[in-house]
Amino acid sequence: MSSQARVSRQIIIQPTGEKPRKDRPMVHFKDRGELRKSVAAAARSVWPGGVRIDVEVRGHWSACTGRIFVDSRDAASFTPVIPRTAPETEAFDFGGEAS
Known part of the structure; x- marks a missing residue:
């Protein structure tokens, strides 16, 4: 049994400019690697x-930000959709990784 539960979240994609x-x-x-792959898959629709x-993924899920690069071009940023009513315990912990 995995120590990390699978997480599902919506993200906001903001193309540069x-x-x-x-x-x-x-x-x-369920981890940083899967998040990168999942965001990349979502970016393919854009x-x-x-x-x-x-x-690129930075920070813990509660304050996570990241960049999406398309063919080496800085194309967009992404952030999670955190419901205002979500308890702080819903923050996803990447295990202390900084970037």
């Missing part, structure tokens, strides 16, 4: 022609 997108894709993950999509 633009307003945040209205659609809020759902990502599913940039279907991208040959390479890389994701």
